[in-house]
Amino acid sequence: MRLFAAVLPPASAVGELARAVDRLRNLPGADSLRWTGRDGWHFTLAFMGEVDDALLPELHERLGRAAHRTAAFPLRLHRGGRFGRRALWAGAAGGLEEMRLLAERADAAARRAGVGMEEHRRYHPHLTIARSRDDADLRPYVEELDTFEGTPWEVTEVALVRSNLPVSGVRGEQPRYETVGSWPLERAS
Template identity: 30%
Template sequence: MTRTFIALEMNEAAQRHLEGVIHRVARGLPSVRWVDPAGIHLTLAFLGELTDEQLTEATEAAGIAARKVCSFSYNLSRLGVFGPAKQPRVIWMGINEPSGTLSLLHRVLNRELEQRGFAVDKRPFSPHLTLARVKVPLTSEEQGNLQSILTGKQHGIVSTEIYPVSSVYVMKSELSRMGAQYTCLQEWKLGDVL
């Protein structure tokens, strides 16, 4: 069985920016568990534990979806949280992709996965990059720091830089005490012929 997801990888420039954001924000939120910027990705579909046959089907679905969508670009829009603002579960960076190609890619991928018998997430697609998972309650000081960040202008956090996307990746995730380790199993270029 292979723990599998389909995602967009961040390029080095995006990783560097996110590393800077994490470093800056982490000072005011010392109890939060921040992710390794090298492992940050935008998940399009989390599929869980797959057999070899299912993995082949998922890889095929990702390839067909990638072929149907052209390359695009995005920028990092803002920090946000999942869960209550005073006690969030996740701190994330939003993605702004005005052409709608990212949402199209997500819809096409879900359709291809469903046609192969995979259950897909029916919630509205909310493209984001997970920066931290909050495992313990924030102190009142940390709550105040987070609120200041979320309601402020987020200078130095939001990036106007444009990041290109040209591939979709089928990824393997291995959990350990050191955190998740990711391995690319297949890269599909957007718009390429299978």
């Protein structure tokens, strides 16, 4: 199954971002973008790709340990950015160092469980909200997100999410995400 470890924002944060994205969707050219589904908004910590079912027990155990060693931390959705002309994203503020540490621990947990991970890159927390089909100019969208500030919440768990890719071939169909495990972070003292 195709898996990744993630931080899932609470419904209140998703609602705030949804209102901002609704405004973006009214900008000129917005219909040329592929907007991601709100029910799938997440911060990927470690993308694992296809994982053999035989590795799941060890992966679950190691992700649980990584979560237990990480204290809960504050986070909020904050502003936005782009990766070139291909992806538009919402950013994060708050406990970014804690989030980077959690991402490193999730990546290490997967590697130690035997998951073949891609080359490790510096973690950049982002939540993808749209992708360009044709190298669109994403700068107006980033400018519109420049003042976006979400309400802080506390990250209290890490989730293991299964990504079910579209198979129907219907234009605009989104991947479906299913949480297959979650582990609480250590409570901050």
